[in-house]
Amino acid sequence: MNIKSLILGFGLSLVAAVAAPAQTPAKPQGAIAVAQFAAQLQAQPKPQLIDARSPEEFALNHVPAAVNFNLTSPDYAARLPALNPTKPVFVYSIGNGRSVALAADLRKRGFAEVYVLDGGIGAWTGSGQPLFTTAQRELTSAQYQAILAQNDLVLVDVGSKYCGACKKVKPILETLRKEHGTALKIVELELEENAALISSLKTVTSFPYLILYRQGQVVLKHEGLTNLKTDLDTKLVAAK
Secondary structure, eight states: OOHHHHHHHHHHHHHHHHHSOOOOOOOOTTEEOHHHHHHHHHTOSSOEEEEOSOHHHHHHEEOTTOEEOOTTOTTHHHHGGGSOTTSOEEEEOSSSSHHHHHHHHHHHTTOOOEEEETTHHHHHHHTTOOOEEOOOSOOOHHHHHHHHHHOSEEEEEEEOTTOHHHHTTHHHHHHHHHHHGGGSEEEEEEHHHHHHHHHHHOOOOSSSEEEEEETTEEEEEEESSTTHHHHHHHHHHHHO
């Protein structure tokens, strides 16, 4: 094969790769949306609901009636006999990490029906579902609305201090602060302190979740890290 053919072949491959539509990541086995998760949970006379986060996280907030353990719990094996393997088991965590791992292990152990909350506790809280919380320093809805009214551009970062992906948002926020100064008001809402406000927004589907407002109107909602800085830059330029 000559050099010209090699270059032509490479060019065609590159065009095909660029033109190919982005693939949506497949959902983990048993992962269901929050509305279905809540409905099926409520249909159970005695729901088997497991919070697969750490005890520290569980103490701060959790779905009512949940029990708390995961694959790394010292008493994991001792907790399993309390579950009925012939009945549905519902599992959630901060996202789709620890819950998916626990669900997979339960299936290996003979649990036939195991459901994972897609989007984790962020999706649960963001959809306005009931949540136990110890939060005492919450930003009120009135204070939130005042921030939107007093600032032309407001970026709201919603997440949790226990969320690994959320921590990766922080350097992006610092860059935006340097680039835009006082022209962009950045508000950081963490589940541990602002559960009620996050719930009242009725828009968060997982952590991290960012909302950009211009003159009080939403101009961008962004879930996760993919293309986050690019999408924010595009909207911020258009908003000026």
